[in-house]
Amino acid sequence: MAHAQIEVTGLGKRYGRLTALDDVSLSVRTGSVLGVLGHNGAGKTTLIDILTTRTKPTSGTATVCGWDVVRFGEHVRGQIGVTSQFAAVDETMSGRRNLLLFARLLGAKRRPAKARADELLATFGLTDAADRKVSTYSGGMRRRLDLAVSLLGKPKVLFLDEPTTGLDPISRAELWRAVAGLAAAGTTVVLTTQYLEEADTLADDVVVLAMGSIVAQGSPTELKAGIGTRTATVTVSPSDVDRAREALTRAGLRARMRDHTLSVALAATTDVPALVRALDHARVAIGDLTITEPSLDDVYLALHGGGA
Numbered sequence: 001m002a003h004a005q006i007e008v009t010g011l012g013k014r015y016g017r018l019t020a021l022d023d024v025s026l027s028v029r030t031g032s033v034l035g036v037l038g039h040n041g042a043g044k045t046t047l048i049d050i051l052t053t054r055t056k057p058t059s060g061t062a063t064v065c066g067w068d069v070v071r072f073g074e075h076v077r078g079q080i081g082v083t084s085q086f087a088a089v090d091e092t093m094s095g096r097r098n099l100l101l102f103a104r105l106l107g108a109k110r111r112p113a114k115a116r117a118d119e120l121l122a123t124f125g126l127t128d129a130a131d132r133k134v135s136t137y138s139g140g141m142r143r144r145l146d147l148a149v150s151l152l153g154k155p156k157v158l159f160l161d162e163p164t165t166g167l168d169p170i171s172r173a174e175l176w177r178a179v180a181g182l183a184a185a186g187t188t189v190v191l192t193t194q195y196l197e198e199a200d201t202l203a204d205d206v207v208v209l210a211m212g213s214i215v216a217q218g219s220p221t222e223l224k225a226g227i228g229t230r231t232a233t234v235t236v237s238p239s240d241v242d243r244a245r246e247a248l249t250r251a252g253l254r255a256r257m258r259d260h261t262l263s264v265a266l267a268a269t270t271d272v273p274a275l276v277r278a279l280d281h282a283r284v285a286i287g288d289l290t291i292t293e294p295s296l297d298d299v300y301l302a303l304h305g306g307g308a
């Protein structure tokens with residue numbers, strides 16, 4: 001059975017009078033992906049820095065792979081991989097040389113280091129570019145190389161700080177596939193992101209931080225269900241607009257109108273048949289009908305009052 005790979009209880013971090021993190025508790029199951037969302041300065045990096053032992057908390061506790069991050073930092077570091085927005089690789093060397101160098105730094109002998117480098121180059125689609133200088137790589141290739149470097153030590157937990165910031169949609173999708181593959185193979189992943197779609201696609205669970213505190217926590221589905229509303233958008237002919245609106249009001253449905261498109265907030269699954277019946281009864285022809293599920297963007301905007 002999946003158990004918690006990361007346990008965080010009442011974690012806090014103060015810098016003088018500034019509270020960067022306040023009473024944060026969460027747990028991350030083995031092989032799952034946790035997405036950490038939040039505005040600039042919300043505390044995302046501080047949380048990652050504590051879990052990766054780069055900084056110490058001022059209150060609370062955290063364990064990674066069962067090891068307390070303060071008392072057993074060295075053990076924690078032996079179990080984790082970390083990538084940041086700022087790649088650690090050397091641009092003047094080839095991708096292969098970078099991997100070999102980091103593998104040797106981790107203590108691997110020449111032959112296993114070479115085998116591991118080849119394996120990772122293949123996994124991340126970098127074999128053809130392996131002997132080119134990293135300075136000639138695209139942004140997506142650099143991120144994949146950075147990810148490969150962080151996996152040299154076969155970490156149980158991988159921390160990714162904004163892994164796809166600045167990447168084009170195709171490179172982003174490639175990286176998502178790589179991360180999803182790692183999680184499917186049992187690696188636990190914690191990622192911070194500014195992209196809600198990224199969290200929605202990759203994360204099993206999400207925490208939303210605001211000013212150092214967790215303001216929402218759960219699976220993307222739970223969070224979206226929490227703010228509720230699916231929306232039906234109906235296009236009718238311009239001459240039918242008033243009749244359509246009256247019919248929907250009679251059926252107890254609230255419709256907002258823009259040109260000849262009606263948006264109806266759906267409260268229950270029965271609302272769609274009710275909507276279709278009401279329009280049909282009023283002899284309004286439906287040109288087009290689409291149902292939109294709430295997105296994590298809606299959740300985020302709801303949490304931040306639309307101001308974030």
Ligand SMILES: Nc1ncnc2c1ncn2[C@@H]1O[C@H](COP(=O)(O)OP(=O)(O)OP(=O)(O)O)[C@@H](O)[C@H]1O
Nearest residue numbers: 015018019020038039040041042043044045046047
């Ligand atoms: N070393 C430090 N000394 C003083 N204040 C700090 C330090 N590091 C972070 N802070 C403050 O702690 C708060 C949380 O910062 P943190 O970097 O964790 O936020 P973040 O969510 O990662 O933001 P971003 O998305 O901009 O990277 C901010 O107000 C920041 O200015």
